[in-house]
Amino acid sequence: MNNLSSSTAAQAAGDELAFTTTALNPSLLGNVRMRLYVDADNNTPETGLSIEYQPNAQLPLVRRMLDSTIDSLKVEYLDSRTSKWYPATETATITPIAVRLSLHSKDATASPLLGLPMLFPIGNPSSTAFRRRGQ
8 A cells, every 4th residue: 555644644643624715825826725633643753733725636735834833723603593603523514604623732932822712614604504503
């Protein structure tokens, strides 16, 4: 069997977030699929919060360490029907309208702002699903 470790995704410790972006990103290209995760792969030099992307099928997969002090990533999704947050592991049957991303570190010198969750809408924030949520 061939060793595919150089061309496959690194192991993640817990949650991860994968998304496609047209915004400015490290590849400087549009429509790039990104994967944000805490690297738990002993075969890669990255540790902590990392990002992985492949600008296109002709270019190799790129990994970059973002912050070695971050040791936990929590991803939750807001369901449009129940208005409840669900862990990433329980989202197969919901219709998400937002993502809540929390980063954590056991490093005592880490900024307290690190513990604040980041919220990202999915889809169109002016849709009826978002308006219902605000009522």
